[in-house]
Amino acid sequence: MEHARVLRGVAGVAGFLAAAEVVGATGLIDDRFLPRMSTILRGAAELLVDQEFLADARASLAAWGLGLLLTVAVSVPAGLALGALPPVERAVRPLIEFLRPIPSVAIIPLAILIFSDNLHLRVAVIVYAASWPIVINTIYALRDVDPLAKETLRSFGFGPMSVLLRVALPSAAPFIATGIRVAAGTAVILVVSAELLAGGAEGIGIYITEAASGNRMDLMLGAALWAGLFGVLSNTALVAVERRLFRWHDVRTGAAR
Amino acid sequence: MNVIRAVGRLWLVPVTLVVWEVATRAAEQPFFPPPSATLARMGEMWLSGPPAHLLLTEQAMDDFGPSLARLFAGWALAAVLGVAAGIAIGCSPRLSGYLDPLIHLGRAVPPPLLVPFFLALLKLSTPAQLTTIVFGIIWPILLNTIDGTRTVDRQHLETARIFGFSTAQRLTRVIVPAAMPKIFAGLRLALSLALILLIIAEILAGSGGLGYRLLTAQRTYLYTDMWGCLVVLGLLGYLLNSAFLLMERRVLAWHRNARQTT
Amino acid sequence: MLEITDLVHSYGSHRVLDGVSIRAAEGELVCVVGPSGCGKSTLLRSVAGLIRPTGGRVLIGGQPVDRIPDNLAVVFQDYSRSLYPWMTAANNVALPLRRRGLDRRRRREAATAALDQVGLADAADKYPWEMSGGMQQRVSIARALAYRPSLLLMDEPFGSVDAQTREDLEDLVLRVCAHHGMTTLLITHDIDESVYVGDRVVVLTRSPARVAADLPVGLGDSRDQIATRQLDAFVRLRAEVGRLVRGGSSTSTVLEKH
Amino acid sequence: MLEITDLVHSYGSHRVLDGVSIRAAEGELVCVVGPSGCGKSTLLRSVAGLIRPTGGRVLIGGQPVDRIPDNLAVVFQDYSRSLYPWMTAANNVALPLRRRGLDRRRRREAATAALDQVGLADAADKYPWEMSGGMQQRVSIARALAYRPSLLLMDEPFGSVDAQTREDLEDLVLRVCAHHGMTTLLITHDIDESVYVGDRVVVLTRSPARVAADLPVGLGDSRDQIATRQLDAFVRLRAEVGRLVRGGSSTSTVLEKH
């Protein structure tokens, strides 16, 4: 079962790469602007032995990990508070909805003025922009908690806090986890974008800026491909964690097929 | 009564504005103009037009008209594609096996890096911008829809199977309604993201619109103009979200009532 | 019509059904009784094709069950989770009738009629979460009956209603099943009920379940809540089933399978 | 201990309780019977403080119920939704005991003992979704009993178990309630059961619910499944309650409230 999944995944990716290569080979797209898939893959492979790129990737990875941790630490409690206290949610909603659509291209110049450390800057940008999927999913998940499950604990005399932590949070956890997975993917993008826009000493985005200076599309796209692959890996890891933690959820739903 | 409720809902806005005004006046940082200056500049830029155009200036029409059209088109497209693909993937473990890695590959690639290639691919700027928006915002819709579809109560599905519902029935009567609350969470996330992607697309495709204005403001160090753009973005976000919530209240009325605690 | 042969099922290493064989002729109503947790619901889910049993065979109309059989209706034990909360009672009942090729108006009529039969004429436009437990249970009974399946599976369908309603529903099921010739498998905990509604009563043993006894009821086709229950044969059979459920061995003619 | 006075409740414009008054002395076990959908669960939720009734008063130990009373345990009708799927049976039972200030080991002991009492000694480490309906119901009974509340509310607690288990559970509840002096309100559809376990039986009318009759049982404190059920007084009372539930009027000494 697990084996079949991996095989299918590999088949899917291979199919995509092959299709892209074929489209490239037909000359439909000028390969000066969009290099052939094989060229990109060669670029990506070159990067694997490029010490400079590896250092850059490590730096981005560190920022990503720290940023995501902090995002979860901030946004899950925030989402719980907003979901559990509708009046508070209504009061801060204008502010939240005002802030959500402000793009990182506008946030980053702000953040540059506030954070003089490049790591802090990237972490701050991640926390700002990757929190939303977790906050929103938490609010929606809390609304979906079975009222009887909450009433049961209340009837035993547990206070709102206990009900929140012992019933609402576990019930909501699977959907919050989906929010975290969305955020993890967003965070990859944010790290790279922050590096592209704000610069810095190390990072995949920096590497891409340098590759752009030499007009090396293959390296730029190769680096982007690694960012994407990193997204796949982090997602796989998170799914594995979810599978372990939320078996109870899967067996009661259609997910366990 | 309505007034009281509105005050209760919006009190944080004036408070924030006042704090911001005081703080920016004290800091005297050119990058952080006081909100009063920003608002004045916004009025000048967009709201000093003829009354016949609701005071909107020509510039406002130029800045907002095409942008809003792109925004809605992009969001609607992403909603349709994301929900349809999400349901298909959520229903079929086999399909999800094939596509999962590709999805997560795709969503971790920064859209700004891809815009030039969309442009190269699609030649025309509007389809390229729409593609950028769709590509950037589809992920929360897709992932939430997959989650919602996969986690329909097992007994709901079994009941559908027992009574031999057709595939279409199973989708429209069981799976979609059950997944709807989660899909709506995704759509709501995507709505604000669409504004962000709109800005990115306009900056990178470089022709007109709010994003282009934001870029020029940044390039010419016109910070009040830049803040004006941000405020407009925020206001748009708030308005769009409010409209969205109104729609959600209608569609998900059953959910709210079924899940209310006493 | 329904042939269950040597059915075996284990959840992991935990054996639940240990060679259960039950037969039901066309139009027959077979009651299954047995201790809590012995495997009755598992049996029913195997017949419905919802789980693939570890061993043994289920034939419906001579066909092995490898997917969900056609023309089947099930009343689940956990009735509240089998109603769709986004639909009113009438829509919940009407939905499966699309398969019957009825137009909207006819579906609505059939649904209203079925709800009326279970005493919920007033509740047609209520949502499941606006109804009491017993009302929800009756909606799912109405849904199954309105569908007019050829095989009807019911898992403790009358557990949440009062005595009076229960009797009415028993008679309703008897009437509808007889009238449309439905083959019915009814799981119940109520021994009186099993004897009253069943053409046969199958008693399962404590887990892992085997068939302890398969008793023909033989009370004739027309039954009456008061007269039938006072028959000597009824009282004797009831006592017999009671003893069997409590784990004693059978004293009457029993078609022991194992 | 428990005083329900003129309780009125409407869902929107739909009146469900129409002036219900019930009193239970300390340690008394009051059974409530009534037709499906008449408002029994609504009554119970009002007593538990889970809904704010439209009118009337509920006093517990002289205190008005304006929030959830202390030392309360409830067995909900929809038991399967009230168990936490992410916890094993033992943990579900142990969870409320945190409020009793027991340490982890003691909680675990108490939970295991309570599960043993309901016949689930083997199932302590099973998750709710690995259990049959009746087993889940017994877990939620075990949870309520282990908590040792001073007020115990049960909404059809024995609906999903077989006859034998049901009798065992009835005796268990009688024993535990008597031993710890719990005041108990038990909603049931089984008229035999209401007379067998109750110190008093309150019969509610069809919706909107009023008290049709409030009958003292007077069968003494020690009851026996076989002996008690054969008593003349038992048989008479059972018939009386049966008639009242069916909508007839009372013939014996009834404390009519309305």
Place this chain on the structure above:
Amino acid sequence: ETTSASSSGNGLEKTTLKVGTIPVPDSAPLQVAIERGFFKAEGLEVQPEVVAGGAVATQKLLGGSLDISLGAYVGTFLAQDKGAGKFKYVADSYGAAPGAFVIMVKKDSPIKTVADLKGKTIAVNVLNSVSQLTAEVQMKVAGVTATPDQFVEKTFPDMPAALENGQVDAAAMTEPVITVESKAGGRIIVDEMTGPTESLPIAGWFTTDATASKYPKAIAAFQRALGKAQALVAKDRKIVEEMLPKYTKIDAATAAVISLGSYPTSLSETRLQRVADLMKEYGYIKNDLDVKSMILPPPAS
């Protein structure tokens, strides 16, 4: 990170400088100075950091995450004029030279002369930058007036594709993209740096007024070290060619053939004043800019 002066023995207020660079030929002298240890000799450690552009550089200087940065004069003058901050140039870096800044069109473009650019869309790498300013100048020389909305922003690597797809009609390019586009048959319409813009200063090293007055000795040390490298580079193009592949992704073969700008060795007020005057003339800035106040000349060595 700010080690006290006493430890270095040179009396520097700060021994570690964070310096913003852009991976373009402009910053070659800095890389040379680092590689040859000129900074170390002054007791300075220079940590280079990539910045995406001049706007980000001003932000980072103001926010304190950089001490010195490479910045194009046009952008910095604009920032100073708009009141975004007060800046000081401490060294010149790069100036125009023939063939380094050109406007190109694709092979089969109908555009033949600068005058044909009237009303056409022109890509520049940053709006309101030196590229755009000089394009406007060249158009005026050719007798046509440029309008702000005919310029769009594209990164250099995107320009060939934008030309090919017709999103822009012309593009103001630098190396190595000029070489790339030439290979594809692209035509150079005009060298942006001729006539009024001949050998126009392009970019220099700058800091904020605050930093300049806080760390005068450290800045002076930086100026001395960089000056040495600048002098070397100005004399010998080979040094740049060797350096380029080390800090950019321009390979050695390309580096050998691309057109480079000049590496001026002095920070001349009069030269910079040309930039400010052009900006005023073309409406980039409203006021006369006091260029002198924006210069911190290197100590005479």
